[in-house]
Amino acid sequence: MTTLIIHHWDTDGITSASLVALVLDYLGESWKNITPPIGRFEFDERIWKEIDRATDVFVVDLNVPELVERIDRKVTFIDHHIQPKIEKPNVEHINPIIEGKSEKDYPSASWVVSDHFSVWSYLSTLGAIGDVGRRVFDWSRKAMVLLAEFGLRKEDAMKLVSLLDSNYIVMDREGVEDAVQTILSSEPKELLENKRWLKNMSIIEREIWRALNNVENAGRFTKIEFSSDFNIISKVVRKAVWVMGYDVVLAVNRGFGGNGQIYLRIKPELAEDVNVPAIIKMLKLRGFNAGGKKDVLGLICPRERIDEALGIIEGML
Numbered sequence: 001m002t003t004l005i006i007h008h009w010d011t012d013g014i015t016s017a018s019l020v021a022l023v024l025d026y027l028g029e030s031w032k033n034i035t036p037p038i039g040r041f042e043f044d045e046r047i048w049k050e051i052d053r054a055t056d057v058f059v060v061d062l063n064v065p066e067l068v069e070r071i072d073r074k075v076t077f078i079d080h081h082i083q084p085k086i087e088k089p090n091v092e093h094i095n096p097i098i099e100g101k102s103e104k105d106y107p108s109a110s111w112v113v114s115d116h117f118s119v120w121s122y123l124s125t126l127g128a129i130g131d132v133g134r135r136v137f138d139w140s141r142k143a144m145v146l147l148a149e150f151g152l153r154k155e156d157a158m159k160l161v162s163l164l165d166s167n168y169i170v171m172d173r174e175g176v177e178d179a180v181q182t183i184l185s186s187e188p189k190e191l192l193e194n195k196r197w198l199k200n201m202s203i204i205e206r207e208i209w210r211a212l213n214n215v216e217n218a219g220r221f222t223k224i225e226f227s228s229d230f231n232i233i234s235k236v237v238r239k240a241v242w243v244m245g246y247d248v249v250l251a252v253n254r255g256f257g258g259n260g261q262i263y264l265r266i267k268p269e270l271a272e273d274v275n276v277p278a279i280i281k282m283l284k285l286r287g288f289n290a291g292g293k294k295d296v297l298g299l300i301c302p303r304e305r306i307d308e309a310l311g312i313i314e315g316m317l
């Protein structure tokens with residue numbers, strides 16, 4: 001008789017799972033939490049086995065409606081991504097965004113969980129910071145009030161988000177899963193001193209600067225090539241644009257397991273000059289798993305196809 005909570009690996013996923021667990025603890029029900037293999041929006045053998053053992057399942061902050069539909073248990077699916085509404089008798093689908101509510105009112109899955117169960121805490125705010133950053137403080141006074149109730153400053157909360165995210169950045173799936181219980185059994189101030197997470201952070205910091213040693217100017221843009229098992233590419237590029245001041249940065253991680261990653265970021269002022277959405281469209285047409293917005297592009301592909309993807313991007317820059 002156990003409830004399984006399947007959650008995203010980032011701060012919003014972890015805090016959403018903790019908030020659900022808090023409700024289950026209150027009801028005296030046992031629970032277990034699990035996250036997919038980091039970086040992959042899929043359920044592996046381990047997850048399907050746990051589903052078989054569970055009496056009911058929560059899926060939180062994971063945009064996987066097609067997988068939720070395959071679960072043959074009672075499912076509560078709580079999310080804030082744009083997705084089709086699931087109409088199945090065993091599925092309770094809670095997603096205010098697809099009901100037409102705004103991102104400002106529901107900035108994260110943690111916010112949706114808190115709203116649904118009326119269980120609010122600093123964890124609600126952490127999830128929101130994880131997904132939308134400091135903007136949440138402009139959108140909601142409650143975000144700040146919740147922190148204050150737990151004696152936390154804005155800066156403490158930002159730090160906690162980095163600490164929680166450090167688990168997935170170093171690709172530590174178990175670390176992500178353990179974090180859900182860790183935050184329930186510690187005071188927020190203690191979490192700021194968590195040794196495992198602080199160690200992750202220093203390893204990540206070193207790895208980012210190692211990557212930034214390989215900056216080279218290639219005409220219109222700056223290129224950074226490196227090889228790392230860690231999921232740091234977006235942080236490397238952000239540092240290059242926001243801290244080092246480069247206008248257009250194209251980074252390539254050739255050693256991300258058997259895969260390669262590409263990440264492009266341009267200064268927002270240049271969004272008129274460089275048509276990033278057109279590049280994303282072209283990459284998708286050529287069968288690449290690419291995504292992004294006006295000023296960023298991210299792509300992951302088998303290592304052998306990296307140069308092909310780079311050719312397309314560089315040709316359009």
Ligand SMILES: [Mn+2]
Nearest residue numbers: 012061109131
């Ligand atoms: Mn989220």
